[in-house]
Amino acid sequence: MSGTAGSTTGSSAGGTTVAVLQPGYLPWLGFFDQLDRADIFVIYDDVAFDKQGWRNRNRIKTKQGIQWLTVPVVTAGRLGQPNNEVRIDRHQPWQRKHLRSLKEAYARAPAFDQFIGPIEAILSKDWDLLIDVDMAFIYLFARWLGLDETAVARSSTLGIGQSRNERLLAICQRFGATRYLSGNAAQAYLDEQLFREKGIEVVWQNYNHPVYEQLHGEFEPFLSIVDLFFNCGDGALEILRKGRVGAAHY
Numbered sequence: 001m002s003g004t005a006g007s008t009t010g011s012s013a014g015g016t017t018v019a020v021l022q023p024g025y026l027p028w029l030g031f032f033d034q035l036d037r038a039d040i041f042v043i044y045d046d047v048a049f050d051k052q053g054w055r056n057r058n059r060i061k062t063k064q065g066i067q068w069l070t071v072p073v074v075t076a077g078r079l080g081q082p083n084n085e086v087r088i089d090r091h092q093p094w095q096r097k098h099l100r101s102l103k104e105a106y107a108r109a110p111a112f113d114q115f116i117g118p119i120e121a122i123l124s125k126d127w128d129l130l131i132d133v134d135m136a137f138i139y140l141f142a143r144w145l146g147l148d149e150t151a152v153a154r155s156s157t158l159g160i161g162q163s164r165n166e167r168l169l170a171i172c173q174r175f176g177a178t179r180y181l182s183g184n185a186a187q188a189y190l191d192e193q194l195f196r197e198k199g200i201e202v203v204w205q206n207y208n209h210p211v212y213e214q215l216h217g218e219f220e221p222f223l224s225i226v227d228l229f230f231n232c233g234d235g236a237l238e239i240l241r242k243g244r245v246g247a248a249h250y
Contacts, residue, residue: 015178017203020044020155020171023083023134025071026058026224027141029240030183030207035147036241037205040175043138045084045131046156051075055083056130058224061216062105069098069224073130084156086130095123102226109215111233115144119226141225145237165191172200179203210242 019038023045024031035041049055057070072089075081088094099120106112118140127133142148153175160170172180172195179201182190192202209221214231228236 016040016176017179017181018042018172018175018177019181020168021183022047022053022055023131023138024054024058025056025130025134026069026137026226027054028058028222029209029225029228029243030205031138032141032145032147032225032240033207033243034181034183034205035142035150036145036237037181037244038150040177041150041152042158042171042175043135043152043154045154046082048080049073049075049083049086055086055134059222060101060105060224061214061220061227062101063216066220066223067101067105069101070094071130071133082156084129084131084154088127088130088133090126090128095127099123106215106226106230109230112230114233115226115229141229144229145240147237164189165194169195169198169200173198181205207243210239212239 016039017037018040019034020042021031021034021044023043056073057068059066059068061067072092072094074087074089078086102116102119106116119137122133122136122140125133125136139148142150155171158171158174160167160174162170168180168190177200180195181203183205184207187204190202195202211219211221212228212232214220214227225236225240228239232239
């Protein structure tokens with residue numbers, strides 16, 4: 001993943017597909033499906049942090065069931081702070097707890113030894129900002145998937161304001177998009193007509209979570225992608241793409 005998005009030669013389907021997503025901690029498969037399908041992938045890092053969202057937490061599967069891994073953050077007196085300014089509560093030993101949980105949950109997974117080392121290296125660093133640890137894992141997982149050539153930008157560097165719909169449109173226009181790839185949750189607010197008027201097609205992700213071999217009983221979807229890596233190793237990208245049922249490969 002290149003750190004700054006510039007010009008693009010367009011995708012195999014013609015034109016330019018832009019995706020805009022907030023950062024996440026150990027994101028799920030659908031996050032990387034959008035990265036895979038985009039020519040330009042914009043990390044929406046300067047919108048307000050959602051305390052109960054996915055910016056600082058995700059789920060893994062253990063012998064005891066689903067477990068949350070949460071990065072403790074400082075929120076007192078910081079209402080409305082943007083994602084890229086959220087500070088980690090460094091008084092809590094969260095890295096050690098997360099690493100222990102991962103080892104206990106996946107030590108017997110087929111590809112555990114292949115992937116745990118770089119994850120441990122990231123968790124061993126003394127992080128201050130949440131965005132930095134989020135991006136470290138996003139870049140690592142993109143490299144493992146072979147998606148690290150996708151151009152990436154952070155919205156905080158673009159100098160684009162405006163309200164939500166207008167801002168997303170302006171980001172797409174900034175990169176000459178012909179398509180805007182969006183998660184389905186945005187159907188509740190996105191003004192598709194506004195995009196069409198500017199010659200940009202809105203494409204809904206419609207990701208159908210694939211089933212794969214997992215430890216610890218019946219399959220559980222919507223976990224962190226670490227579950228896929230540990231269980232399926234180098235076959236992760238092929239499995240991830242199985243969720244793109246009926247969707248064009250942009």
